[in-house]
Structure formats: structure tokens, C-alpha cells
Amino acid sequence: MSMETALLATLFLPLAGMVLIWLTGNSPNLREGVTLVTAVALFAIVLSLLDAVMAGASPGLTLLEVMPGLELAFKIEPLGMLFACIASGLWIINSLYSIGYMRGNGEKKQTRFYMCFTLAISSAMGIAFAGNMFTLFIFYEVLTLSTYPLVAHKETEEAKRGARIYLGILIGTSIGLQLAAVIWTWIAAGTLDFTKGGILADQIEPVLLPFLLALYMFGIGKAALMPFHRWLPAAMVAPTPVSALLHAVAVVKAGVFTVLKVVVYIFGIDLLAQTGAAHWLIWVASFTVLAASLVAMTKDNLKARLAYSTISQLGYIVLGAALANHYAILGGALHIATHAFGKITLFMCAGAIYVATHKTEISDMQGLGRVMPFTFGAFCIGALSIIGLPPFAGTWSKWYLALGAAETGMIVVVAVYMVSSLLNIAYLMPIVARGFFRPSPALATASAGAAVAPAKGGIQEAPFFCVLPPCLTAAGCLVLFFYADAIIALLRPIVE
């Protein structure tokens, strides 16, 4: 298979899978078999591209010309390769998890669920391999629309309200701001191709650069930069596999991935560094990092707390992009990978707890760690990785980000990274502590809300398919710590 064919296959394979899922909708086993096979095949194809890209190849192709000069074109470069690997790799694990979760909860309309999921993955691949901003924008919108039915999945009033906010903010920012930015770039530079070093140098008055950057940064609503972050907590009404893969990995990472793409390939790091056009963004991103961490501490609902934590962590990456130097960009890109593993673990644990006990509030989870040791063990590892403690993956990305901040000489930014790490500890560790060290209320008084009160003593884990995936990703956090070099080696060409 030539690389071009493989590239196309990454887009069309999930689509083919979607059709098959539709056709096999009446037989759940077959349907979920198709999902898994598609996921594995997709990952295999993505991996088959990896070696060549590591060696410096960047295959590309043009599918068709939509408007004169504006093409639907794809091109593989290291950043996209990384994003594609993460999204497709974690999709396998998440598919296993979906099966356990959706069956464990007896959710309805599962065929629609799996179809939209594959469509979302296909558009994530489109985003990863987009060769120009135009193509990226198209798939960005498809991703928004394909995830809407997933957020509204429960069809309750609450789900509908959440989905409305989700769609409203994401479509609103992308059409209201990002589209304007894209067209502006097109008119100014005459091209939208992702080019090393950027396409905007000398094409636009330096005074206007910060405004264009603002249109992009706020227009990429998926990066959840404050004040356009509200959609992420709202999206938590979705079933947990959706929150885990999409709202911790594919969708939000598509956002920050787009931010990095814009900074590196549209503006160019040098241009931003010279003109200081991104200076304002440092403050907005810092504010997002800290404010979201503080809000996370006030949330008792586990998924809501994780959502705010995600907003804060996305802020890290945007902050890295805003610093616009080699270390910070590398750190930001690396953080896409490390945070993905950490956060998906946390979400899958939250889902496992929900399947086993139907508990969503942190204050109800006392003593659960003893009943669900594997789940809480995985949660603990995920949390440590997010905090950035060795020997877990999050260490490296924070290291590079802090290095980047130090290089610009802005001690305040270094402080932001450090303070927020402390805040991470403050809002994540109590959950673990509560689970392991507090006595279970079931032993003292009967808890009123719990549908399935854990039996005294023995281990009462969620179904196997709900517990295995978080353990796998937690192991991933550990493995990534030792193989971060490989990722850095992959990424290095984008800044050199």
C-alpha cells in the first residue's frame, strides 16, 4: 500500500466501518465486532505511516478543488502524525470500554452511538492530516456536528440543554470567528497551505496580527480558551466513553492541535516571536489555566471536575503555543499525548465507578477504593501523570513547557505552571484519598442515593470491559515516561 493510499484509507476506513455498523445494527455482537476491527485496522494503517514520517517523509495528496485555489488536500507532518496515532490508538481501548459501558448501563440507540463515534474518528483523522487550513476547517466542523448526537444521546431535557450549549459555542465560535480568520488569511496571503515558517510574514500589517491571532484562538472553540470554555462541562452529559475519548482526547485535542498548527504553520514561530503578537495570549491562557483549576476544586461532580481540569490542561498547551519558542511548542505537542493518556484514564475510571455504583458525586465515593481497587489504582496513576510526577508521562511535557517559559525569561509563566501543578494535586488527590482512606458510609449508615450499595468486604468491580481499559491506559502513562524520547524525535522537525 503506497503512503497516499494509506492516507486515504485512514479517512475512508472509519466511514466504511460506519456503513457496516449501520447494516449490522440489529446484531449487537456483530456491530461491536465491526467497531473493534475498524479501530484495530485504522491504528495499523496509521502505524504503517509512522516509520516513514519518522524518517522525514511527508506524503500528501489533493483530493479535489472545491473553489478556485482552495483544495481539499492532505499532507502528513509530525504533529498530525502524533495526533492521529493517539486518537486511533486510544480508540481501540475506548471501543472495548464503550462495549462494557453501554451494555453495563443498558443504553438505547447504540447503533447511532457507534456510527457517530466512527464518523467523529474519521473527521479527527481529517483534521490530523489536513494539508491546509481550509481542509482542517471543514473537518473541524464535521467533528462538531458528528459529536452533537453523542452529547445529546440520553435525549433528556438536561442532555438537550447541554448539547445546545455544546453546539452553540462550537459552531458559534468556528463560524463567527474562525471562518473570518481563515478567509482573512486567504485574502491576505493568497494561500492556506500549512507551510513551515508560516505564510503570513510580510503579508499582513504587524499591527493587525494580534487581531487575526485572536480570531483564530477564540475561534478554535475546541481549545476551550476562556471565555469560550462552557461547552466542555456542558458536554459531560454524554455517556462516559464519549467524554473519555472525545472530550479528553479527540475533540479537545483537535482544538489545541489546530492551535499549534496555526501558530507553527500559518503564523510561524519566528513571526510571533519577533512581533510579540501572541503576548496577550500568554495572559489569557495563564488565566484560563489558573481559573479553571480553581473552579475544578469547587466541583463535587466527578466528571465536571475532570472537565474543568481538562480546560486547565488545554490552557497549558495554548500557553505553550503563545510562548512561541522551540521548547514550549515541543512541550505543548508532547502534552497532547501525555494528557490524553492521563485524562482518558481518569474519565474511564469515573465511568467504571458509575457503572458499578451509579455514583457521580465525589462526596459519595468514600471508601470506594477498597471495593474497586483496580479502578482507583488506575485513577491514582492517571492523576499523578496529570500532576506531572515521575515516573509518569506528564512529567516530560511539563518539563518542556516550563523550560520554554524559562527561556522567554517570563518567570511569572513558570510560576503559573508550578502553581497550577499544586492545584492539580489539590483537586485530584483528595478523590484518591477519599476512596482509599475514608471508611465507606455503607458500613456506617446506609447511603440513600446509591442504587447498588457495594457489598461489605469483597471486591465489587465494574464489568471486565470497563476496568481493563483504564488499567491499560494507566500502564500507558508509565510506558510513555520511558519512551518520550521517541515522541520528541518525531516532533523535532516541526521546530527546526
Added chain:
Amino acid sequence: MMAVDHLPVLQVVGPLIAAPICSLLRARNLAWFFTLLVSIGAFLCSIYLLNTVLETGPISYAIGGWAAPLGIEYRVDASNGFVLLIISGISSVVLPFAKRSFELEVPENQHSLLYTAYILCLTGLLGITATADAFNVFVFLEVSSLSTYVLVAAGAKQDRRALTAAYNYLILGTIGATFFVIGVGLLYMATGTLNMADLAARVGPIGGSRTLDVGFAFIVIGLALKLALFPLHNWLPNAYTYAPSAVTAFLAATATKAAVYLLLRFCFTIFGSGSGFLAPMVGLVCMPLALAGMFAGSLAAIYQYNLKRMLAYSSVAQIGYMVLGISFLSITGLMATTLHLFNHALMKGALFMALGCVFFRVRSVNINDLSGIARQMPWTMAAFVISGLSLIGVPLTVGFISKWYLISAALEQEAWVLIALILASSLLAVIYIWRVIEVAYLKDPIPGRTVTEAPLSMLLPTWALVIANIYFGVDASLTTRVARMAAEGLVGMAQ
């Protein structure tokens, strides 16, 4: 002269002769089939014409062999060739749909007469577009308008409000047409000619004559009534709401388009080089009204419970986009308008036809009656969703192409406020389309209602337009090429 050379006029005269024949056909199926043949004939004609125009340049035809300034000239260039294609194409797609729709919504004994009115309306619209004679425009304008009033009133079996809607449309439409003819009279007074090319040539040297300016103002206001520019849109929501579904689909996709084309013609071909009156007229009058229409139409659409009415108000907003494109007075702006003529015809046609399918089964287009309908009519609602996304302007649909060019036109002039307004108003479309999607997909079906998918004869035409929505959204090279030629032709003739 070969028969092919007569095509510019056959395109119009063919349906004109066919109309009385149709009224003699008593069997309704026969009448329908005859109408379909006529429409497809016109469609094939227009394809051939546009193709020829693209290859060899504008075609001129002198009726009865009387040469241009004296006789009536029919002239097809890229811009009106494109509009001819839109009108006859939409008509040919709507007709297969119309058969079942009329059977339900119109009394049986009126069918052949209704098809006659339909053909006449088609004649009128094609005539408006093809002719190069200002007074001839008025005649065809009235042919199409009079038959439209009849078509709208045919909805009376379903809802008697169709009658008052048709009456109000008649009053306002006649005032609009009369304003137009006053303007043409003043033009004739100042220049002594009615041929458009001749007018253009003579308007330039006269320059700032007050007679010309007043004539131009009368024409713009008359046309603004016809194309339902805010605040002269009052006839439109009722007419679209109470007309039979197929009629609404046809009118929404074509009638206002012909009027927009006329506005383009008069603004650029005739007055483009003339008095310095064009810029203030378009910039100070049309642009603010277009903007107001974009917002007023979209906001009103959000509050409608009758979905046909909702889409009708949305049309008012979309017409705002077209007029806004004109008011930029640039090639890109004209391209945006021309593209949106075509694209809006595709999306509104598809949306109204999808609603027609719903009405055919549910007998209502009120939003609450559509609760959970997507489960019972999945294909119909999928068509609605896709064309709705196109209306919003989501990438890979035609709506996106229009929006791209409109914003480009605004960016070229660095009109930042306008860009913000365009984007903000287009987001309003998300709200009213999504209201429908939520009700149709996320609510439970009304208990006890057993509704099945619409018949294929209605579904296929709807999907034909939906697929066109996607096709021309993914590959817009053809439409943008034609639009560029049209825009350059309109401006070029003026210079």
C-alpha cells in the same frame, strides 16, 4: 437559420404556446405529464444555451428579424443563462414532486388549470430573464406575477388564508410592477430607447439627469417589492405559507431570484456607467435594508411555529445576503450574489420540498406536530437536516460557498463591521434550524400516530436537490466559474 439558433426565444415561446394547450387537457395526469415535458424541454434548452454562452460568448436574437434598437432583442449571456438554468432546472425537479402534492392539496377539477398557471409562471420567469427589452420585462413580470397569484390561491383547499395571502400579494405585486413600469417610462423619456444595451450606451453620456435618477429609483423600489427586500417583504411570508407545498418550493427557489437578477441587470448593465446615482442608491439604501432584512428575517424565523412560515422569513434574510452582495459594487460581491442565487435555490427548494413530504404524511407543518418524526420519516428528515446545514453554511455544502464569497467581498473592502454582522446573522440560522432538528430527532413520536415515509415520487426529487446541495458544495469550480463570468459580464458591459 437552424432551429438551434432560435433557442433563446423558443425557450420562452415554447412554454407560452404550451400553456393554453395544457388548459385543454382535462385528464390531470396528462396535464401533469405535458407540463413536465415542457419544463424539461426548457431545461434542456437552457443547458444548451449556457454551454454555448460559456464557449462562444453572449447570444443575441432579434425577434421577427427586427434588429436590436427597434425590435425586441433576446440576449443570453453568462448571468441570465445561469438564471435560466436555475429556473427551468428547479421547475423540472419540483414537477415530479408536485404531482402527489397537488393530488392531496388541490381539488381535482382544478389540476389542469393549475398546471396551466404553473407553465405560465415558468414562461414569465424565463421571459423576464431572457429578454433584453425593458418593457418586455414588465410584460413577463406580470405574466409570472398573475399566474403566481393563482398558484398561491390554489392553497385554499387546505387553508382559506391562502386567498387573503394571494389578494395581498396581488395588491403589493401590482404596485411593485407599476412602479417598475413608471421607472421604465422615465428611462424612455430620457433616452428614447428600451433596449438594454442601447439604454446602457445612452445613459452614460446623459450623466446626472434627474429624470434618469428618478426612473432608477422607481425601478429599484418596484423590484425591491418583487424580490421582497425588507421592509417590502410583507407579502412573502403569507404567500409562501399558504400556497401548496410544491408551489412554495418552486416560488421560493425561482421567483425572487428572477427579481434579483433584474436588479443586477438594471444596477450594473444599465446604470453601471451612468449617473453617480448608483453608489448612493445601493450603498445608502440597499445595504442598510439588506442588513436589516438579514436580522429581521432570521429573528422572525426563530419565533415561528409554522415551519413553512419559518422558512419564508428565512428567505427574507437570505435575500438580504443577495442584495448585500450587490451593494459591495465589486466583482467578488457580484459573484457572491450570483452564487447565492443558485445556492439558495438549491437549499430552499430542498427544504420546502422536505416540508412538503412531511405535510403529505402528517397534514401539518407546525413544529410540535413533528415531534419524533425523524424515526418515522428518516429520509425526509435527513434531507431536511442536510439542506438545513447548507442554509447555516456548513462546509461541504453550497451554503458555505456563498458565505465564503460574501465574506471575501466584505474583507476586500475591509468592512469589518459588515463581516461581524454577516457572521452574526448567519448564526441565527443555527437556532431556527436546530429547533426543528431537536424536535424531530430528540423527542418521542406522538403516541398513536402511524406515519410512514413519504412516497418515492416526492422523496427522489427532494434528494436530487439535496445531492446537488452537496455536489456543488464539494466541487464549486463550475458554479464559481459561471459566477465569475456573469459578474465580469455585468460589470464589463457597463464599461
Added chain:
Amino acid sequence: MLELFLDKYNYWIVVVLMMIGLYIVIARGNLVKKIVGLNVFQTSVFMFYISLGKAEGGTAPILTGKPELFSNPLPHVLILTAIVVGIATTALGLALVVRIRESYDTIEEDELEGMDNAVVTTERARLGTGDAA
């Protein structure tokens, strides 16, 4: 001032007729009277075209010898068409009025609007969409 009035008296008549016609269309509630107003309005335009083509002391342009001065026939021909259009409009309008009278039992605009609004109110009540104005 007086000269301006007298010289262009045809235009003044046209303008006055036009305003009277439009006023009737707008101000009268009776549907038949509205159509009468519309007719007056259109007639003013006919007069406008006809006086446009008329030359003082000119004859009809008929090929008998060589008349020195003749009126421009084109506006007159045009207005023949317009008159036909006007008649068609009037006929159709009146036909609609008949149909309206048959189904509403009135041709007064206020009463018609009242009836239609009542329908809208009941529809809204049935659908429970009171939020819309």
C-alpha cells in the same frame, strides 16, 4: 410657479391621480375599493405614458404622405399592453374577492384579519408555543 404648473399640467394630473390611487389602496378596508384604487393608480401611469408620446399639434403616425410632426407611437402601443395587463389584474383581483367572500363571508380587511388572528391564537394555544409573539 404658475408657469411650472401649466406647462407640465399633464404630470401634475398624473401625480395627483397616482396619489389618490395609492391612498385608496392603503386607506380603504374594503377589498373591492382597494382594487378600484389600484385601477386609478394604474390609470395614472397609462396617462403618463400617453402624454409622454404626444407631440403638440402632431398627427397620428400613419403612412399617408409625409406628415411633418407626429406623435411617438411607441408609448401608446406599450400602454395598450399595460391596459390589458391591468384588466387581467383587476379580473383576477375581483375573482379572489369573490372567493374570499364565499369562504369568509366578508370583504372588510379588519374583519378578515380578526378572523385570521383568531385562528393563529387557537393554533398557538393548541401547540403550547406561547413564547412567540
